[in-house]
Amino acid sequence: MKARSVDFAKLWEYSVGFYGVWLVHLGRQTGLFETLASSPMSITELVSVTKTYPSAVQAWCSAAIAYGLIIEKKGKVYLKPGMRAMLLDKKNPNYLGGQFSYLALRSLEYSAFEGLFRYGKTHEMSSNINAIEQATDWDHYAFIARVRRDRKLDQLLSRGCRLLDVGCGTGSLLVKMHDVYKKSSFVGIDPSGKAVARARSIAKNKSIKIIKQAGESMTFENEFDIVYLGESLYAARDKQRVISNCLRALKNGGTIAIVEGLLPESNLRTDDDRLIMGMELDFALQGYRFMTKKQVAKLLEKFSRVRFEDLGGSVYLVTGTRNSFLPY
Ligand SMILES: C[S@@+](CC[C@H](N)C(=O)[O-])C[C@H]1O[C@@H](n2cnc3c(N)ncnc32)[C@H](O)[C@@H]1O
Numbered sequence: 001m002k003a004r005s006v007d008f009a010k011l012w013e014y015s016v017g018f019y020g021v022w023l024v025h026l027g028r029q030t031g032l033f034e035t036l037a038s039s040p041m042s043i044t045e046l047v048s049v050t051k052t053y054p055s056a057v058q059a060w061c062s063a064a065i066a067y068g069l070i071i072e073k074k075g076k077v078y079l080k081p082g083m084r085a086m087l088l089d090k091k092n093p094n095y096l097g098g099q100f101s102y103l104a105l106r107s108l109e110y111s112a113f114e115g116l117f118r119y120g121k122t123h124e125m126s127s128n129i130n131a132i133e134q135a136t137d138w139d140h141y142a143f144i145a146r147v148r149r150d151r152k153l154d155q156l157l158s159r160g161c162r163l164l165d166v167g168c169g170t171g172s173l174l175v176k177m178h179d180v181y182k183k184s185s186f187v188g189i190d191p192s193g194k195a196v197a198r199a200r201s202i203a204k205n206k207s208i209k210i211i212k213q214a215g216e217s218m219t220f221e222n223e224f225d226i227v228y229l230g231e232s233l234y235a236a237r238d239k240q241r242v243i244s245n246c247l248r249a250l251k252n253g254g255t256i257a258i259v260e261g262l263l264p265e266s267n268l269r270t271d272d273d274r275l276i277m278g279m280e281l282d283f284a285l286q287g288y289r290f291m292t293k294k295q296v297a298k299l300l301e302k303f304s305r306v307r308f309e310d311l312g313g314s315v316y317l318v319t320g321t322r323n324s325f326l327p328y
Pocket of ligand 1: 170
């Protein structure tokens with residue numbers, strides 16, 4: 001038989017990957033992975049514990065075995081070693097599960113592409129809060145792990161300081177930070193009514209205040225030690241104004257921390273590059289674009305000690321300090 005080309009193999013892999021995304025998402029959403037992580041069991045037992053439908057679970061198990069996610073031995077199925085950390089453990093640095101659920105949940109809205117390609121009609125992501133939460137858990141834990149390694153920030157937060165989260169979404173970073181740094185107080189702002197309602201419900205009875213507001217309208221002055229923007233700057237219509245408002249909101253010497261997926265400048269060769277370029281299509285549907293490092297550096301011109309740290313998967317932590325001598 002004639003050997004197939006490298007491009008053929010690549011295309012074939014992409015189509016196989018589509019089902020991989022759904023297999024992982026369904027295994028997470030239905031609790032099949034969680035159940036199999038606790039002990040090996042027969043498919044009948046799995047159906048009974050997860051209260052699912054036999055023929056669906058049978059089909060899922062056959063596919064999950066074929067995809068190497070679970071293993072079958074002596075009539076029992078179990079989660080392949082190492083998969084628990086990657087699929088279920090949100091705090092694990094190798095956690096990927098949320099990415100799969102994000103992709104599957106986002107794809108539910110892709111019929112809207114018809115409107116984008118035909119009429120240029122965009123479709124806001126904030127309607128899909130569940131997808132956002134799945135995607136950003138990884139960012140949050142990567143940010144918290146990084147803060148804990150930073151002596152200055154860790155000490156500030158441990159002693160008790162004030163942190164502002166601009167575009168806080170459902171407030172889940174604030175709750176995670178509050179759990180680690182009990183003496184600090186937190187403020188989150190977001191223009192989405194849906195996100196704010198969810199954030200207020202999870203922040204109840206904690207020193208976390210949630211305000212319905214866009215970054216462009218903030219009027220805080222010399223109030224915060226840390227201003228955090230997690231995958232929200234890309235969404236702001238007037239980014240420079242948001243950053244100027246963040247600068248003014250910070251105390252002298254305060255830190256801005258931006259976690260954002262950033263576009264590669266050139267050489268689109270790695271899987272990370274391919275992933276973010278693919279997601280750029282998803283962003284186009286929402287009427288947004290990812291930024292480049294250069295664009296972010298320009299926005300942060302008035303900050304000193306600006307640093308870019310690669311957190312992995314094209315996600316960067318960009319930090320800068322408010323320099324007391326610069327006017328905002
Ligand atoms: C991808 S979500 C990230 C949410 C949150 N930071 C997290 O890490 O889970 C982007 C958020 O930015 C918010 N957003 C959009 N435009 C904004 C603006 N102009 N100012 C502040 N937040 C904005 C959206 O409402 C949405 O909640």
